[in-house]
Amino acid sequence: MAKVQKRVWLTFGNRNLVEKPILWRMAREYPNVSFDIRQASVTAEIGIMAVLFEGESGELATALEFLKAQGLTVEPIEKNMIES
Amino acid sequence: MSYVRGLKCRECGQAYPEKGVHVCETCFGPLEVQYDYAAMRGKVTRESIAGGPRNLWRYRDLLPIHGEPKVGLHSGMTPLKRARNLERVLGVRELYIKDDSANYPTWSYKERVVSVAITKAIELGYDTVGCASTGNLANSVAAHAAEAGLRAFVMIPHDLEQGKVLGSLIFNPTMVRIKGNYDDVNRLCSEIADKYRWAIVNVNLRPFYTEGAKTFGFEIAEQMGWKLPKHTVCPTAGGTILPKIYKGYREFINLGLVEDNQPRIYSAQAAGCNPVVEAIRAGRDLIKPQKPKTIAKSIAIGNPADGFYVVQAVKESGGWGEDATDSEIVEAIKLLARTEGTWTEPAGGTTLAATIKLIESGRIPRDESICVCITGNGLKTVEVVVDQLALPESIAPSLDAFDALMADRGTAVAAVSAV
Numbered sequence A: 001m002a003k004v005q006k007r008v009w010l011t012f013g014n015r016n017l018v019e020k021p022i023l024w025r026m027a028r029e030y031p032n033v034s035f036d037i038r039q040a041s042v043t044a045e046i047g048i049m050a051v052l053f054e055g056e057s058g059e060l061a062t063a064l065e066f067l068k069a070q071g072l073t074v075e076p077i078e079k080n081m082i083e084s
Numbered sequence B: 001m002s003y004v005r006g007l008k009c010r011e012c013g014q015a016y017p018e019k020g021v022h023v024c025e026t027c028f029g030p031l032e033v034q035y036d037y038a039a040m041r042g043k044v045t046r047e048s049i050a051g052g053p054r055n056l057w058r059y060r061d062l063l064p065i066h067g068e069p070k071v072g073l074h075s076g077m078t079p080l081k082r083a084r085n086l087e088r089v090l091g092v093r094e095l096y097i098k099d100d101s102a103n104y105p106t107w108s109y110k111e112r113v114v115s116v117a118i119t120k121a122i123e124l125g126y127d128t129v130g131c132a133s134t135g136n137l138a139n140s141v142a143a144h145a146a147e148a149g150l151r152a153f154v155m156i157p158h159d160l161e162q163g164k165v166l167g168s169l170i171f172n173p174t175m176v177r178i179k180g181n182y183d184d185v186n187r188l189c190s191e192i193a194d195k196y197r198w199a200i201v202n203v204n205l206r207p208f209y210t211e212g213a214k215t216f217g218f219e220i221a222e223q224m225g226w227k228l229p230k231h232t233v234c235p236t237a238g239g240t241i242l243p244k245i246y247k248g249y250r251e252f253i254n255l256g257l258v259e260d261n262q263p264r265i266y267s268a269q270a271a272g273c274n275p276v277v278e279a280i281r282a283g284r285d286l287i288k289p290q291k292p293k294t295i296a297k298s299i300a301i302g303n304p305a306d307g308f309y310v311v312q313a314v315k316e317s318g319g320w321g322e323d324a325t326d327s328e329i330v331e332a333i334k335l336l337a338r339t340e341g342t343w344t345e346p347a348g349g350t351t352l353a354a355t356i357k358l359i360e361s362g363r364i365p366r367d368e369s370i371c372v373c374i375t376g377n378g379l380k381t382v383e384v385v386v387d388q389l390a391l392p393e394s395i396a397p398s399l400d401a402f403d404a405l406m407a408d409r410g411t412a413v414a415a416v417s418a419v
Helices: A022-029 A057-069 B046-050 B056-062 B084-090 B110-123 B136-148 B162-169 B182-195 B206-211 B214-223 B241-254 B275-282 B307-317 B326-340 B346-360 B378-384 B399-408
Strands: A003-012 A034-042 A047-056 A073-076 B004-009 B031-035 B080-082 B094-099 B128-132 B151-157 B174-178 B231-235 B264-270 B321-324 B369-374
Touching: A003 A057, A022 A034, A022 A057, A047 A057, A057 A073, A073 B182, B031 B206, B046 B056, B046 B214, B056 B110, B056 B214, B080 B214, B084 B094, B084 B326, B094 B214, B110 B128, B110 B136, B110 B206, B128 B136, B128 B182, B136 B151, B136 B162, B151 B162, B151 B182, B162 B174, B162 B378, B174 B182, B214 B241, B231 B241, B231 B346, B241 B264, B241 B307, B264 B275, B264 B307, B264 B346, B275 B307, B275 B321, B321 B326, B321 B346, B326 B346, B326 B378, B346 B369, B346 B378
Parallel strands: B094 B369, B128 B151, B151 B174, B231 B264, B231 B369, B264 B321
Antiparallel strands: A003 A047, A003 A073, A034 A047, B004 B031, B080 B094
16 A cells, blocks of 8 residues: 655644653554654643654554544644635 | 845755745745845845835835736735824824725735735746635635636635635636535645645745735835834734734845834734734743634634744734734724724724734833734625614605704704805
8 A cells, every 4th residue: 555644733732742652652553654753842831743644544544533532733734724 | 136045944944946835845844035135235225116116016126036027016005094093092192004905906915925926826837826715815816816817726615605705706716615624624725735736825835925925014114204113013813924024124124224123013813813822921932723713714723824933023023912802803993994994804903902902001102103904804894893883774855854863863963054
């Protein structure tokens, strides 16, 4: 199955999320989905990461859903494309 | 002659040639246009600008194009009004309204960014332009693309109100109505931008697009007589305009076109969608995404692409952020209309309401110059005021009925004799 890549911003919106090893869990759950952190800014209250994910299309989508289910905001690297 | 020297990542500094790219391949940071400012000195002058056309292209030396402008030849140079009536109401000494509700052809500040983006799209060889928009941006892309003879794709959520759809449809773009919630539509648009070789103005042409917003600031400076307001209050949605107005001010200062009066810039947002103002108040650089809930839909962007840079510009300038509730926004729309004869959309109401709060809290001193940025026209958003304005009763077509009405209202009417 061909691999696809996705560039996204992950936002860890509160201290609780910042302090959980959510990416590690995703990697255990979806070992065929790789991730490469290209930029990150993390404080005690909020963390934002620019991440390149790669994997088979269906599994990659499921992995990103897993991150959302943990409470992360997962957005395209363009963030909000829809303007007024 | 063009002074453009390519693109550069704002985060890691990686250089890129001019093409339809918007994020750095290495760190995913946003790209920005680079200019040779040293070469501009002595050549880009007040006189050279004043000798240019009466549209936004008079600042073309500071815009990222090489050839002749293709669209926007009637855009920009909107009124900068001294708002004397509003000055009296608010108790301030010097207040200006920069009024892009009068911007041609679709009545918003988007003409500035879209004029630059579409001209650049043609320079780069694109034959199709597009955007994902619920209003002003779609209107402007559709209109300018029609003028340029380009194919235009406008992507919208399927349940958008008819009134907002018409303002684009009339220009005959290809409109794509997408089923799904906001996040679904946003994600799909990102995938479309990745897959198709189109110029999505606010995505892959974003480095060029955003530069057009500088002309809002350039015009303020020139129209004030080559000086800067001490305080500029600007709405924040995706975060394009505020950092670029500030960049425009700094460019004029660095080129010696205006005196450096340490201008301060302020972000205005609706209380129902205030991720940038919230970050400024909390002393954070990072933006926490929000789910918008406000009537100010044109600025309801929960995770603004350039929010971080808004915070940076505000902090660097010594400005601040303020928000306004929906009722404060409507009151400010009505206040601006009845005092200055300008009907703005909720984004403008937000900006004026925030300005009032900044004045009342002492953040903006009453005796210093203030400029309120009005970025869109109220005629596009009649629904926000339609229930706020009472329709007057009707009367019989007789002078007696009119006199009775005047008497009812206690209006002093002087009878005028025919001469």
